[in-house]
Amino acid sequence: MSSTLHSFEQAATRAAHDRPQQETVRTSLGTYNRALNAGRERFASWSEARHRARAVKADAVAHLGEYLEQFEARITSRGGHVFWAETAADARDYILDLARRRGVRSVIKSKSMVSEEVHLGAALEGAGLEAVESDLGEFIVQLRNEPPYHIVTPAMHLRRAQIAALFQQKLGTPAGADSAEDLTMAARHYMRARFASAGMGITGANFLIADAGMVAITENEGNARLTASLPPVHVVLTGIEKILPRLTDLALFWPLLSTAGTGQAITCYSSLIGGPRQPGEADGPEEFHVVLLDNGRTRVLADQERRDTLQCIRCGACLNVCPVFHTIGGHAYGTTYSGPIGAVLTPLLRGEKEFGHLSFASSLCGACTEICPVEIDLHHHLIENRRDSALQHVRPLPERIGMRAFRWLMSDAARYARLAQLARHLLRFKNAWVPEGSPLDLLRPWTASRDLPEPPRESFREWWQRTRQERGGHA
Amino acid sequence: MPKGRDHILGRIRAALADRPPGGLPEDVAGAAVFAPVADPLARFQAECQANRTELHLVTAANEADCLTAVLAREKEGGDGTIYVQDAPALRALAARLPAATQTNLQFAPAQPAGIASLTLCEALVARTGSVLVSSRCGGRAATILPPTHIVYAHASQLHAEIDAALLAARSQSPTASLYSLITGPSRTSDIEKMLVLGAHGPKRLTVLLRTD
Numbered sequence: 001m002s003s004t005l006h007s008f009e010q011a012a013t014r015a016a017h018d019r020p021q022q023e024t025v026r027t028s029l030g031t032y033n034r035a036l037n038a039g040r041e042r043f044a045s046w047s048e049a050r051h052r053a054r055a056v057k058a059d060a061v062a063h064l065g066e067y068l069e070q071f072e073a074r075i076t077s078r079g080g081h082v083f084w085a086e087t088a089a090d091a092r093d094y095i096l097d098l099a100r101r102r103g104v105r106s107v108i109k110s111k112s113m114v115s116e117e118v119h120l121g122a123a124l125e126g127a128g129l130e131a132v133e134s135d136l137g138e139f140i141v142q143l144r145n146e147p148p149y150h151i152v153t154p155a156m157h158l159r160r161a162q163i164a165a166l167f168q169q170k171l172g173t174p175a176g177a178d179s180a181e182d183l184t185m186a187a188r189h190y191m192r193a194r195f196a197s198a199g200m201g202i203t204g205a206n207f208l209i210a211d212a213g214m215v216a217i218t219e220n221e222g223n224a225r226l227t228a229s230l231p232p233v234h235v236v237l238t239g240i241e242k243i244l245p246r247l248t249d250l251a252l253f254w255p256l257l258s259t260a261g262t263g264q265a266i267t268c269y270s271s272l273i274g275g276p277r278q279p280g281e282a283d284g285p286e287e288f289h290v291v292l293l294d295n296g297r298t299r300v301l302a303d304q305e306r307r308d309t310l311q312c313i314r315c316g317a318c319l320n321v322c323p324v325f326h327t328i329g330g331h332a333y334g335t336t337y338s339g340p341i342g343a344v345l346t347p348l349l350r351g352e353k354e355f356g357h358l359s360f361a362s363s364l365c366g367a368c369t370e371i372c373p374v375e376i377d378l379h380h381h382l383i384e385n386r387r388d389s390a391l392q393h394v395r396p397l398p399e400r401i402g403m404r405a406f407r408w409l410m411s412d413a414a415r416y417a418r419l420a421q422l423a424r425h426l427l428r429f430k431n432a433w434v435p436e437g438s439p440l441d442l443l444r445p446w447t448a449s450r451d452l453p454e455p456p457r458e459s460f461r462e463w464w465q466r467t468r469q470e471r472g473g474h475a
Numbered sequence: 476m477p478k479g480r481d482h483i484l485g486r487i488r489a490a491l492a493d494r495p496p497g498g499l500p501e502d503v504a505g506a507a508v509f510a511p512v513a514d515p516l517a518r519f520q521a522e523c524q525a526n527r528t529e530l531h532l533v534t535a536a537n538e539a540d541c542l543t544a545v546l547a548r549e550k551e552g553g554d555g556t557i558y559v560q561d562a563p564a565l566r567a568l569a570a571r572l573p574a575a576t577q578t579n580l581q582f583a584p585a586q587p588a589g590i591a592s593l594t595l596c597e598a599l600v601a602r603t604g605s606v607l608v609s610s611r612c613g614g615r616a617a618t619i620l621p622p623t624h625i626v627y628a629h630a631s632q633l634h635a636e637i638d639a640a641l642l643a644a645r646s647q648s649p650t651a652s653l654y655s656l657i658t659g660p661s662r663t664s665d666i667e668k669m670l671v672l673g674a675h676g677p678k679r680l681t682v683l684l685r686t687d
Contacts, residue, residue, distance in 0.1 A: 024667075027667070027668075028667065028668050031668040032668070042509075043508060043509060044506065044507065044508060044509055044510040045507060045508060048507045048508050049508045052500050052503045052508060053503075055497070055499070055500045056499060056500065056503055058495075058497060059497060059498065059499045062491065062494050062495060062497065063491075063494075064487050064491065065484050065487040065488055065491070068484070068487075069484070078650075078652065083479070084479040084480040084482075084483045084484075085479060086479045086482055086483060090479060134675065135665070136663045136665040136666070136674060137663075137665035140665070140666075153665065153668075154665070155665055155666070158666075159667065160666055160667050160669075163666055180666040180667065180669040180671050181671050183666055184663055184665075184666065184671040184673075184674055185673075187674075188673065188674060188675055191675060195675075212645070214654075220661070220662050220663055220664075220674065221661055221662070221663045221674035221675045221676065222619050222661040222674060222675040222676020222677070223674070223675040223676075225615070225618075225619040225655060225675075225676060226616075226619055226620065226675055226676070228615070228653070229614075229615035229616045229619060229620075229653075230616060230620075240483065240487075245499055246499075247638075247641050247642070247645070248503070248504075248638040248641065248642070249503055250637060250638070250641065251503065251504035251636055251637040251638035251641075252503040252504040252508060254637060254656070255504075255509075255603070255637075262664070265522075265526075265603055265658075266603045266605065266637075266656070266658050267658070268526075268657065268658050268659055268660075268661060268662055268676075269619075269655055269656070269657060269658075269661075269676065270605075270655070270656040270658070271653065271654065271655040271656070272653065272654040272655070273652065273653050274651075274652055274653070275652045276652065277610075277652060278610070278650050278651070278652045279650075280611075280650075281610050281611070281614060281615075281651075281652060282582060282610075282613060282614030282615075282616075282617070283582070283610075283614040283615050283616050283617075284610060284614070284615045284652055284653065288652075292483070294483045294486070298483060298486035298487055298490055299486075301486075301487060301490040301491065302486075302489065302490035304493060
């Protein structure tokens with residue numbers, strides 16, 4: 001058993017029994033659900049919106065190289081820099097070199113899942129730089145030394161009282177200041193000084209617009225705008241798959257992303273940034289860098305079957321509707337991207353060997369596929385991942401024996417009928433004579449947390465044969 | 476390190492050797508996706524109300540009085556000055572404010588932010604009740620740092636849809652390094668999904684819309 005599988009099983013079991021946390025997450029997701037349903041009503045046709053969004057992103061992925069070159073040429077023409085990072089280490093090294101060259105001491109960050117993916121925070125700290133997350137939810141989990149719980153709502157699992165206690169301890173906020181407003185203002189106040197003193201601002205990107213050569217960033221708080229405005233250097237760290245062909249595509253993608261992500265008609269700040277401060281502009285950074293990360297994405301691109309996972313716009317909707325996510329939460333996965341998209345993508349990006357088990361942790365109910373705003377066929381991709389897993393690995397011995405026995409049993413109708421009858425009798429005998437939970441109750445591991453119904457006296461097959469004559473002998 | 480560039484583009488080309496056919500749909504946000512906006516001004520007003528933008532319809536006759544009244548409420552912030560984007564229309568408007576009002580045409584982010592900024596915008600969007608600004612509207616910080624952001628706009632800048640507004644901004648300010656579509660004051664719901672206004676950006680967004 002791989003260590004990631006072992007820790008996943010332990011963490012998932014722990015989380016599945018953590019009722020208070022589930023309660024907090026479910027309350028939050030209940031609010032999301034109501035907003036999402038109201039948000040979808042704002043579209044003349046939500047399904048048409050998804051359909052067109054899929055077509056646009058499919059085109060973006062199918063012409064990824066051309067669009068990225070177009071994007072790069074326009075960024076460069078405004079004096080910006082584009083760095084192509086093959087691996088997480090390449091991305092980290094580039095940013096650390098840049099920080100060293102510019103003599104940066106402190107960094108202000110706004111939300112970027114790619115920076116989590118490459119573990120940038122730890123790398124910055126390791127290099128002796130102060131790195132502060134400016135998004136409120138990210139800031140809260142950073143103070144707790146935790147990864148984000150959810151890609152859109154990082155502190156979804158925490159109650160207000162926990163956050164108030166955290167701020168009292170770490171920021172010295174007064175004991176009574178525990179309303180959502182008080183806590184938000186405490187973070188605002190704390191962050192203002194960091195924005196002003198940071199030598200570098202790092203943001204993610206929601207879209208890379210090929211024809212305009214601009215980075216689109218979606219946010220509600222204004223922290224990404226400040227991160228891109230005040231420090232003398234702005235670095236955008238993002239994946240190569242974030243391409244959108246045209247500026248006008250945003251008329252669909254901005255409302256689509258915010259509806260799927262939070263239920264909002266559009267987020268508060270939908271910004272486009274194309275370079276450093278230009279001649280005649282009052283302010284803005286002196287240097288602008290875009291780091292385009294591959295880190296396994298071109299491998300997914302080469303996989304025709306699962307290429308459409310690169311259409312993902314990281315809205316988090318599939319997490320929000322997933323019964324597995326509801327039960328085990330975001331941390332149990334032990335990965336940057338959790339929920340259905342994480343379970344599909346992580347084995348592809350980081351290897352089936354260590355993360356293949358995530359594709360099995362699903363009931364395959366299909367709620368993720370139904371909600372996905374770019375129509376990624378998520379639950380079928382889980383099945384494809386399982387198939388690959390089964391082909392690549394020798395499964396555990398009990399499973400192999402079990403599957404062989406199953407094949408032997410199912411390949412002969414008469415054999416199946418005889419053995420099913422025998423099993424029914426054995427079960428009835430066991431129920432009659434073996435006290436439940438006694439050492440002789442071999443089914444206890446299964447029935448401890450599940451109900452096993454009493455088997456019927458007569459199977460359907462037997463009933464069919466018995467009543468056949470009565471029906472006139474025609475089967 | 477151009478090696479990384481060549482490697483990634485090479486892998487992309489190899490991966491897409493079997494590229495599937497299919498085209499890019501035109502007009503992705505057309506009538507089949509969003510019902511057309513019948514009355515842009517009415518829609519803009521309704522959306523502003525929903526997203527907590529304070530909207531004042533003004534004319535040349537009453538705009539200075541309206542701005543004076545808006546500013547009179549602002550108590551919070553720094554040295555009490557109002558940052559005014561250096562544009563002829565705004566200079567003229569600021570000249571009509573009460574004599575005691577301190578205005579500043581140079582915005583310095585390192586200084587105390589003052590009580591409010593007054594800027595122009597590139598366009599307005601009726602569908603979402605949004606204001607589209609660029610880095611040419613007084614800079615980047617002017618539209619995000621002060622506690623209150625006041626936008627001076629004309630009804631002719633109102634577009635029904637986001638794409639039309641973006642294209643208008645690009646043709647007016649083709650070299651701007653930043654555009655930002657602002658929809659209401661800064662906000663967060665990161666704590667128990669409770670809405671708080673004024674997370675990191677302005678706590679109030681006010682639009683003075685000239686209708687004459």
